[in-house]
Amino acid sequence: MSEQFTPTQVSTHSTVETGLYIIIDGSVYALDKFVDEHPGGAKILKRVGGKDASKQFWKYHNEGVLKKYGEKLKVGVVKEEAKL
Template sequence: MSQQFTKAQVAEHKDEKSGMYIIIDTGVYDVAKFLDDHPGGSKILKRVAGKDATKQFWKYHSKQVLEKYGPKLQIGTVKEEAKL
């Protein structure tokens, strides 16, 4: 799982067919196969697909949730981009 993604690449994956990628902190997660299992429903995951969901995630979840599901869903990390 050493794949790195730019934010633009993550933004291209926002439906079930191409994968539904979200960013939490520096991790990139594909939540497409988690839609039916998400306790808050699939609607919220669909709304943040292709985006940085860090703020929303930490508002409603604890560190234990990421430790439990993160390893199964993480596909890579966010590539550091040059800031001009």
């Protein structure tokens, strides 16, 4: 079973030094080791670090990208935060 993260937990991983996590369609990906390989450059990944990047991802990629890299980079899924 994959690890579960709240959106707040993902937001703490917003830099390469803290793991550079992003959310795509409810899955959490760690991009700190991929940032230098990204064909679009590191800048865009650093801009969306710690956030839900689904909209930006699908604007420039197709599902083949997730098939190729997804399992290697996926670290978990998003769980909903409890509302008080």
